[in-house]
Every structure is written in C-alpha cells, then in structure tokens.
Amino acid sequence: MNAESKTLFPKITEKGLEDLRKRIGVKIEKTVEPWCYEATRDNIRHYAHGIGDDNPLWCDPEYAKTTKYGDVIALPSFLFATSRIVSGYVGGMPGVHAMWSGADWTWHKPVMRNDEIRTEAWLKDLVEHETRFAGKSIQQIYHVNFYNQKDELLAEADSWCFRTDRDIAREQGTKYTEVKAREPKVYTDEELVDFYRHYAKEEIRGSETRYWDDVSDGEDLQTIVKGPMTVTGFIAYAQGWGGLYIRANKLNWQQIHAHPGLGIKNAQGIPDCPERVHWEEEFALKVGAPGAYDYGPERCSWLTHQLTNWMGDDGFLRKASCQVRRHNPAGDLLFIKSHVVKKYEENGQYLVEIAQEATNQDGELSAFGTGIVELPKR
Template sequence: MTQTEQAQDFDHAIKDEDIERAKLLLGIDAPASIDEFHRELSVDAIRNFARGYGDDNPLYVDPGYAAGTRWSGPIAPPMIHCALSRKMLGDPIPDDIRKATKGLFSGVHIFVSGQQTEWFQPVRPGDELYGFGGLESIEDKHSEFAGRSIIRIRRVVRVNQRAEVVAVERTILIGTERKKSRERGKYMDIEPATYTAEQIAEIDAIYAAEGPRGAQPRYYEDVEVGEALPKMVKGPLTLTDVISFHAGGYGFGPYGIGAARVGYKNRQRVPKFYINNAAGIPDVAQRLHWENEWSQSIGNPMAYDYGIMRECWLTHYVTDWIGDDGWLLRQHDEMRKFNYIGDTQFITGEVVAKRIENGNGVIDLEFRATSQRGEVTAPATATVALPSREFGPVVLPQPEEELRRKAVAMMERHNELARGRNR
C-alpha cells in the first residue's frame, strides 16, 4: 500500500452528529489533563523555549541581565504556556456528557488557525502552570480550500501554583476533511522557495538591524499614532527551525511522542496517530510539519510550520518593541495562509491608537507576517501597556473577580485531590 493510499484510509468526514454532540460541551469548564514538556519552569527552560523560536532577548536568556530589570530576574516569554503545564486534578465533566462526546471528530485533520490571549502575571523560575476551561463556541462552515470545516474556540485559563490567573487563551481550532483537501489541491502548484545570495544578504541585513528595546524605556508619551514599527524577519523556514521549536518544549508532551520503546508504547496507546510512511514504517501524523511526502499526500505542496510557532514570532515582535518595562496585555492573531518550509515571513506593523486604560498608558498595534510571495499569512493586533512619565510604571492588569474566584476554587480542589493521592 502506498503512502497516499494509506492517507485515504485515514480520511474521515465531519459528521452532523459529531457537531451536535460537541455542543454538549459548550460552557463546561474542566481541568486540563495534559502534562506539557516542561512541568516546572527553570532558568534553562525559559532560555531554551525563547531560543527555540529565535528570541535572544536577555530578559529571557540572561539571568544576570534580568536581575537588574523591574522583574528582578528572568521571566518567561508570553507564549510559555504552550510548553509549560502540569495536569490539573479536579472533578471531570459529567459522566453522561463524557460518554456522549467520546471520539468526537476522530481522524479529522485539526490545525490551529489563531488565538486571542490576555496576560495578567509573569511566569518565573520555579513556577508551575495548570489549566482549566473548555469549548466556548463551535461553528460549521464550508471553506474554499478544504470543503466542510468546523471552527471551534477553546478557552483555557492558565493558573500558577499560587492560584493566580496568569493568562486566558482562546485558541481557534479548524477541523477539515482530509480527502476534500487533497481533491481540491488548491495550493499544490506552489513551488518551493529558492533564494539567491543577494536575497539571503537582504534577509540577513534585517536580522542584523533587529534587537529588543531592552532597558531603555519606551514611554507612552513618546509614541505617536501612525508610527511604524521596525521590521522583523523569520526565515527562510527550515527543518532545523521546526526541530529547534520542539527542542524548546513544544508539542512532545501532549502527543506522547518519544523515541524507540517510548514511541512504541505511545503507538499502542494512540494507534490512529501513527500512519505508515513510504517505507512501511509507522510514524506520527504530526510529521506533516517536517515531511514533504506526507504533507503532499493530504493536500499540501510541502511541509509547513505550526500556528503556535508563528504566534510566538508575533509576540516576539511585540516584546522586542515594548522593552523590559512594557507589558503585553492581549493579542489576537489569525493564520490565514500556510507558511511552508523555505518560506520567509517579514513582520511589519504600526501604532493605530493610544489611550489611558486602568491607570496605564495603553497602545494599540496592528501588524502582520507577510511571505516572500507578498501574501499576508498572519494578521494580528495587540494592546500593550507602556511606562508613562505622568502615570509611572506599568501596573499589571487584574482578571475579573469571578474568574479569580474560579481559579482559587479549581486549585483548592486540585490540592485536595493531590493530598489524597499522596496519603
């Protein structure tokens, strides 16, 4: 059996009954049952995560430097919650709903299309993160590329071991029917990117001009509406970049991926996640991010990045600009186009508004990643707080009281169950 034939066997249609069953989960908060790659944050984990997506900000990677900032030590980049989490103990969703929703959208290709996140607290060495949440919305639609698709918004509240709300993320998940993706083949005529020495030199010149704002405060009063932000570049995307992102901590924990016997045991646990490659060797379906042949068999011309990788790039763009004393309040981004191996993303943006919000000088940004083909692959907006000569340092935002109480209750239940396990 060829790899393409194997992929056809893996096809699953989106079923009306699955959509109706999924609606039973709307509004139900449950503890997140996933251990990520990192379970307790360390200085090394912060550094490796940041470097994994190409961020060398000394606030993250140099503890000696970070000790002299307002944070008195290293803090993690905003997107750390995609690589740091411990399983939260708690009361599961009602048993009848759990049974009714078992096996939803089995075999349907799921990818991250974007996210909207709010940040409330820094994450520091020694911290643990837990999560709770669930399905916030579901939409059934037809897309030009993949035929029928399902758009789900999943909300997760990130809480540290002190029951403080660190972040609230809303992830946009797109489920598509694999077979229709292949039959349409909308992007199959896209050719791999190639570069001349001169083009690489132009990219390198942007890298050479980049750098974090660092210790020099960017004051609210000095920012003007319409002001352009510096250009950042990410790419050309290579397999090395994908490996580095995984090495930073993303993606191995929840999927259970591992080598040799660990991989074998995971294959017994989730056999549908493993699809034979051209040599007849079972390998993870996730390899569409690094194996062109598998990606082509399900309708793409070549392997492509993770949506979360680009989200890390977009937050990197913002944190470089705001400096050590600023704070990223919230960001919304969407993955509109694929970012294939070999592609280069140029990130540009501008200031669109400024105001005073909750005692902070606040700036609204619009920015985007644009490929070497001139296509906007990831539009984004962000709101940041900057230090002010009039109002003083940035004051960290506070979540709503109801959410704070919920976080405390969830952590109390977690700790109660954890003590029971340890007796």
C-alpha cells in the same frame, strides 16, 4: 478514481459533531501532560531560542538581575509550552485533520522564573465554515486559564483549530493550487545577504524605557523577519515547545494504542504521529498542504516577539490576537510589519494598540494580529 483520489483518512461526520457538542462548557478533568510544568531558566531559554528570540530578559540571568524583575522572566508566548490544549490538542473526531489557526491571549501577571504552572480548560464552541482549503470545516475553540503556584491567574486564552477532511483538501482544495505548481525556491547568496540584514539590524528595546508619552498614533514598529523557513527551524521550535504528539518507542505505542485514529501509517507501514506534516514533505502533500510547514503557535509567538522587542523591559504585553491565514512551507521568508493604531488610558493603565501583518516573500498574507501593550508614563 486514480490511486491518489482514494479515501485515505477519516471524515467529518454528523455523529462526530454531535458527540463533540456535548463537551461544550464541560471542564476537562484530565488533560494531557504538558511539555513544561515549570518556568525554569532552561525551559524559558529553550522556548525563546525555538522562536529565534535572544532577548536577555528571558535568556541572560546576569542581565535580568539589573531589571525590575531581578531575574529572568518568561516571554509571554512561553505559556504555549505549558498546555497541550492551547497549542492544538483537540478531542473528538479521531483521525480528522486539525490545523491550529489562531488564538486570543490576555496576560494578567508576568511568569517569573521557577513559577509552577497549572491550567484549566474546556471546549468553548464549535463553528461550521466553508473554506477554499478543504470545503466544510469545523472551528473548534478551547478556553484555557493559566495559574501559578499561588493560584494567581497569570493569563487566559481562547485558541482554535480547524478540523478539515484531508482527502478533500488534497483533491479539491483550491487555496494552494498555485503554490503546489511552483518550483522549489532556491536563493542566491546575494538574496540571502540582503535578507539577513534584517537580523543584523534587529533592535531589542531592553533597558531603554519606552514611555507611553513618546508614542504617536500611526508610527511604525521595526519590521522583523523570520526564515528562511527550513525543517530544521520547525524542529528547533518543537524542541522548545514540545509538540503535541512527538513520542518515541514505548511512549509512542502507548499513545497510539490509547488513540487508534491518531497513528497514520508512514512509508514503512508504521503508525506515526500526524504532526510529521511539519517535517515530512510527502505526508504534508497528502493532507493538502503545500509542503512541510511551520507550526501555528510558532507563528503566533513570532508576532508577540516583535511586540516585546518594541516595548522594552518596562512594558507589559496585556493582550495579543493572531489569526493564521496560510502555511509557511520550507523556503518561505516572512516579514512582520506593524503600526500603532492608537494609544489610550483605561482603568489607570496607559495602553497602546498595535496592528500586525505578516507576509511572505511574494506579498501573500501569512498571518495578522493585534497587540495591546501597557507602557509606563513619565
């Protein structure tokens, strides 16, 4: 066994799983402090900018005054910033890698400016899988409800992480064998100019109402892009979303003191947060990833960004589902393509189902999902 083959991290055990199963269905009484308690103008804008979304309905109060809301509202994915649990903060099996992998969202009401958000959450299920990435893994599913200060249910979500053995992923995982063998991507100026044309042409429907009557089955939505992926971009998302374990000085010590398995030593021998896989290349490789990579909730938010661009100010995103299929390491480009599956009426609502697929520059599937958008009828 060479130096890199030694056991570096805690493993999934039957005892750990047994302890976790006892938590299923039990409401979590004390949750970790969220990044955002309130949907303030700045909190909303910081989250929107963190995913590269400049829709004036979330970012420009003067514009928003002209809409039916009369003020800025939160983009649907902003609620990721109001719950660490929906974003991937998992309990049990300390030190075992947790990889956020998807969510199913349902929204009931818009989040208005200055709404105060409270949540309730519980472990919903544990599902065992055999994966190419890390052998045996555990899908750990949580349910979270989101309420405003009036105790109105704003939204609900199931989200899940896969718990994996870091050592197996690094040594035996096959999913990223080819990725690890690639030379780092270096773009020419011409390639970047061609890619940036997508940003120049990106359309935000805004005040031009999209009516349900005018939508056709099978029609394509405008492709939107994200990237080129950089560590700077990953950090920009963390600024708006808050991260899970990013703490400084005394607060970092308190976190690691309370949860000893959380702090994984860095090159200086200092216990540091596992979240640094998103900005520290060497550590990302140690856990079996192809390099520093994007956040899962970030990618989910990119998919809903496409839907809100398309539906306009008078639409309402009812449901969205996202499943993550691979990492987006620094250097990747992402193309999100979608089409209308069907439109239908249900309980007096005029709805459009949309299928989404995100692929990288090599045509590899990065994520996929569906959205259900409610539109006004003429």
